[in-house]
Amino acid sequence: VSFSLTILGSSSALPTSKRFTSAHLLNVDERLYLIDCGEGVQMQLRRFKIRFGKINHIFISHVHGDHILGLFGLLSSFNLLGRKEPLHIFSHHDLQKIISPNLQWLLGECQFPIVYHPVKPSGSELIFEDDKLTVHSIPLKHRIPTVGFLFREKSRMRNIKKEAIEKYELNFGEIVKIKDGADLRTKEGLVVSNNELTDPSFRQRSYAYCSDTAYYESIIPIISGVDLLYHEATFLHKELKRAKDNFHSTALQAATIAEKAKVKKLLIGHYSARYKDVTPLLDEAKNIFPDTEAVEDGDIYNVELSK
Amino acid sequence: VSFSLTILGSSSALPTSKRFTSAHLLNVDERLYLIDCGEGVQMQLRRFKIRFGKINHIFISHVHGDHILGLFGLLSSFNLLGRKEPLHIFSHHDLQKIISPNLQWLLGECQFPIVYHPVKPSGSELIFEDDKLTVHSIPLKHRIPTVGFLFREKSRMRNIKKEAIEKYELNFGEIVKIKDGADLRTKEGLVVSNNELTDPSFRQRSYAYCSDTAYYESIIPIISGVDLLYHEATFLHKELKRAKDNFHSTALQAATIAEKAKVKKLLIGHYSARYKDVTPLLDEAKNIFPDTEAVEDGDIYNVELSK
Numbered sequence: 017v018s019f020s021l022t023i024l025g026s027s028s029a030l031p032t033s034k035r036f037t038s039a040h041l042l043n044v045d046e047r048l049y050l051i052d053c054g055e056g057v058q059m060q061l062r063r064f065k066i067r068f069g070k071i072n073h074i075f076i077s078h079v080h081g082d083h084i085l086g087l088f089g090l091l092s093s094f095n096l097l098g099r100k101e102p103l104h105i106f107s108h109h110d111l112q113k114i115i116s117p118n119l120q121w122l123l124g125e126c127q128f129p130i131v132y133h134p135v136k137p138s139g140s141e142l143i144f145e146d147d148k149l150t151v152h153s154i155p156l157k158h159r160i161p162t163v164g165f166l167f168r169e170k171s172r173m174r175n176i177k178k179e180a181i182e183k184y185e186l187n188f189g190e191i192v193k194i195k196d197g198a199d200l201r202t203k204e205g206l207v208v209s210n211n212e213l214t215d216p217s218f219r220q221r222s223y224a225y226c227s228d229t230a231y232y233e234s235i236i237p238i239i240s241g242v243d244l245l246y247h248e249a250t251f252l253h254k255e256l257k258r259a260k261d262n263f264h265s266t267a268l269q270a271a272t273i274a275e276k277a278k279v280k281k282l283l284i285g286h287y288s289a290r291y292k293d294v295t296p297l298l299d300e301a302k303n304i305f306p307d308t309e310a311v312e313d314g315d316i317y318n319v320e321l322s323k
Numbered sequence: 324v325s326f327s328l329t330i331l332g333s334s335s336a337l338p339t340s341k342r343f344t345s346a347h348l349l350n351v352d353e354r355l356y357l358i359d360c361g362e363g364v365q366m367q368l369r370r371f372k373i374r375f376g377k378i379n380h381i382f383i384s385h386v387h388g389d390h391i392l393g394l395f396g397l398l399s400s401f402n403l404l405g406r407k408e409p410l411h412i413f414s415h416h417d418l419q420k421i422i423s424p425n426l427q428w429l430l431g432e433c434q435f436p437i438v439y440h441p442v443k444p445s446g447s448e449l450i451f452e453d454d455k456l457t458v459h460s461i462p463l464k465h466r467i468p469t470v471g472f473l474f475r476e477k478s479r480m481r482n483i484k485k486e487a488i489e490k491y492e493l494n495f496g497e498i499v500k501i502k503d504g505a506d507l508r509t510k511e512g513l514v515v516s517n518n519e520l521t522d523p524s525f526r527q528r529s530y531a532y533c534s535d536t537a538y539y540e541s542i543i544p545i546i547s548g549v550d551l552l553y554h555e556a557t558f559l560h561k562e563l564k565r566a567k568d569n570f571h572s573t574a575l576q577a578a579t580i581a582e583k584a585k586v587k588k589l590l591i592g593h594y595s596a597r598y599k600d601v602t603p604l605l606d607e608a609k610n611i612f613p614d615t616e617a618v619e620d621g622d623i624y625n626v627e628l629s630k
Contacts, residue, residue: 029403031396033369055396056363062340081399081429088395089338089362092388096336114428121421122388 057086076107137161364393383414444468
């Protein structure tokens, strides 16, 4: 069962010859969730051979151009390709005000429903769930209302042991209850504890996307212990003033958040176009939080199943 | 003195992993003219190492997304990079109605003037000139009002012979008049014809951009004899019905126009995404007009100086 993240764009506001603007794609068991949508997302999806017709859910952090301009082309291509499936977009309500007036010239007749789900910029809350995962908002600190997103697998049922099914001649109803955590009461009136009948389920994997944001400790309890944290690191810490002025973070600050939140792995990105080589940003972060990686367009990060 | 065309996008409405949507860049003596502006133009400009801050003139054929979506990101980057120079945009007046309402969220405060020059979709007329060239509109036949563009170098002054300057002891005023085509009247009252004093100037080079359009013979007199003709060839001729229904051309039709207009070289592009390999389109065109090339993103076509 996959839980993997593909980086579609790793640059900040100005793209470079190597880096497109912000966009991530999370694949959870072959269901695709798009997170932010910078210019050229549809080209990146094609380049990385992602069947983007399968995207039904898009999460937008904030309505700056480098996070939303790819929506226009993506919507246009969905329409040209005959999409009928509803497309769900989660974002601040300003996004709808931006997109809607452009649909007429862009699409003519839109063939599929676009369902906007407004996300409040303050207070973390459950904004989406399906049978695979839950998504919570993460209020961030930026020039305009901005939220990150916490994706977490749903708790899985416990794995029943084969030998237990045989030994106790379990029927279907009993199996379902046991997988759900119940103990077994045998015909003889004996109670067999669930631990004896099952193996523990796999851990729920999680991914937190935090971009764009200034250094903001309020997010720490929300993202505590996640497997993967993506935190923007637009500048080196020697550009702290510039980072603060623009409500962005330095690599050192991203690593500090990761360290305080005790996450398993930190990914940094959203680099200022001034850094062609991002090794200095990576080094700065690793100094605080060793398990850091600096993302590049096309990188894939898998979170493996574990108990 | 350069007169060269760079292909920034060769696909039709749907980009592919190899081909971005429509955009060309014409470089005339290091002055850059952008023609159409599909999504991702700014990334292509960077990829092909074009100093795009030098672009002051953009010509838009029509307001379909695959010809204009790159404008948003380009305007945003111009603004972020501190552009102050006016940007001149030549297009149907609908473009301004599309762009203007988006500027507030896209740019905040726009730091540079955007000057819209409305182009009428009927009747070829001079829409722009500077000291390097003239640009005439070419009315095309498409679903919405669409024009192509004819770029032609301005006539150059004749090259005065060194030996003539010495022989007749020409002063500055005389040289200017002779370069402009005048004969010389010597102090002795003798008339020396301009042909004896000068070499002929170079030929005026020309480029015609015709996309998107159905087969439309009315353009032939306008583009007659151009050095380079770009004519869309969205489909193979066996898809003629589909081409007609969508007001596009087949490769055979593009070549027929080239042949009837007696152009020097034909470039085809704007391929339907169904053609990963465009050799069949090229073969079909070459069968009618041998000097055809099928463009790909990043191709550069130079027109050399000749007399």
